[in-house]
Amino acid sequence: MTEEKNSEKPFTVKCPTCGKEVVWSTDNPYRPFCSERCRMIDLGEWASGGYRIEGAPGSADQLDPGDFTTEEPDTGKGRGNL
Numbered sequence: 001m002t003e004e005k006n007s008e009k010p011f012t013v014k015c016p017t018c019g020k021e022v023v024w025s026t027d028n029p030y031r032p033f034c035s036e037r038c039r040m041i042d043l044g045e046w047a048s049g050g051y052r053i054e055g056a057p058g059s060a061d062q063l064d065p066g067d068f069t070t071e072e073p074d075t076g077k078g079r080g081n082l
Helices: 002-007 036-048
Strands: 012-014 021-023
Touching: none
Parallel strands: none
Antiparallel strands: 012 021
């Protein structure tokens, strides 16, 4: 059965920046990107406003605050002293 798993093709995705095929694995610290360079290019696009999420300006101000909570759910693990 181990041999069967090894013969399976690994799950791959395309790097969002350059389109290169990347194996989706915990061995890749940059996933879904192929490299730190592509990850930083993507981050720069967000920081410069190159990427935006559609919506009317100020539309978040019109949401009902009761629809959201700012408290994190209690997981029982505690956060320690911050």
